[in-house]
Amino acid sequence: MIAMEYPSDLRKRLFVEFEGEQGLDEGGVSKEFFQLIVEELFNPDIGMFTYNDQSHHFWFNSMSFENDAQFTLIGILLGLAIYNSCILDIHFPMVVYRKLMGKKGTFRDLYDVDPTLMRSLGEMRDYEGDDFQEVFGQTFRIGYKDVFGNNLTHDLKDGGENIFVTQENKLEFVDLYADYLLNKSIEQQFRAFRRGFLMVTSESPLRQLFRPEEIEVLVCGSKIFDFQALEKATTYDGGFTEDSPTIRHFWSVVHGLVEEEKRKLLQFTTGTDRVPVGGLSQLKMIVARNGPDSDRLPTSHTCFNVLLLPEYSSEDRLRDRLLKAINYSKGFGML
Structure with missing residues (x-):
């Protein structure tokens, strides 16, 4: 990959020419190039991301079969979009931009990723009844499905199958669950994604001068219509x-x-x-x-x-x- 050998070239102005087509790239061809790549990489059939119908956001698929290079490519794509002033039609939750800035996802970020799960965990966190265990019956082992629909489990802490969530440890459970979903379960995919982004932006003042909300605007544009x-x-x-x-x-x-x-x-x-x-x-x-x-x-x-x-x-x-x-x-x- 050229980016690996000459990362500084990624910070040069991008000019695109489609094979078999004539015309100078005055911005329109580059825009089409970015659009086509985004449509392909975020295609549900590719399986790199999952889409939540409630939040209308994409999230990293922890069980994707794609290799790290594909996620690195998307990180490069975001960086190139900033350098070339191209708006991408990418619907990431804000926590993605926070993580790009070196922060970790926390419980408060869950709503933009999985609103239903956040509401469920919020109800557990706020429940004060003495019958907590009878109501929730939850241990520190969580369940989920793989891409084939098979039931899988994960222990949020050692021996999680035998540790029940109680009034005393419910906040720990909520924090561990959020940390697993937003950080640990996608650590490999996000590390590759962030590596690609930093290949393009490492020498820019983005991290020092911009907040995550401003990075999102640079990549995706604003939603204020004048x-x-x-x-x-x-x-x-x-x-x-x-x-x-x-x-x-x-x-x-x-x-x-x-x-x-x-x-x-x-x-x-x-x-x-x-x-x-x-x-x-x-x-x-x-x-x-x-x-x-x-x-x-x-x-x-x-x-x-x-x-x-x-x-x-x-x-x-x-x-x-x-x-x-x-x-x-x-x-x-x-x-």
Whole structure:
């Protein structure tokens, strides 16, 4: 791996060229490159990560069959994204960024990884009844399933099978459980992941100057939507200007959308629902005319933040076509 022999090269500007395709990489090709890699590595069929439907976050699969190099690659990917100002559509819980900064995951981090488990452990921690053992009947041996559905066990401390959780030791149990899930069970995978991240960022001031929350914004962007700023920064092509009736209708519709719809529009146009560092004014979106009025839906070139709009005859027609596009055209309208 080139990164192992020449890690300093990772801190140079990345230029991407797809085999068999022409064109200079002015940012759009690199963006597509990152998007394709993220989609592949986080594919559930690969099995490197698990996805929690409640928290909507990915977590490291402690039983992944992938070798350390694959997790190192994802760490490198995060570092490269920062150096190349590319927003990644990666949904990690905050504890991942805390751990990248050298901290350990604790009970308070569990909610973003497994909300159901945290609630259960919270109920145990807060229970004050004298019938604690009768209610919970829990020892320091925990159970889980492997990728094939087989039941496995793990002792949180020596002899855990024979040590019952009581009022006196319940806090120890909760802390050990959280430590196992967030740290010990994924130690090998996370060590490789962090190694890759540090290959790129070890000489940067990230750890000294940035909090974990700020690292997340650098990697994934913000979720604060200022569409007034986006309107001011947007440019037009194909015959549209900011005074074109279709453009005035477009922004009237956009500003009337609820936040969830605005997020979908951002996803449809840019490939991610996150806001770049510095806000939406940094997005450099282009709205281009895509022919006369028609029944066709809007389309987009997500790699270049280009929204292609037919010159719809009315605001109502534009609203109808745009909402259909952002709600139902995922994977078809984005080019």
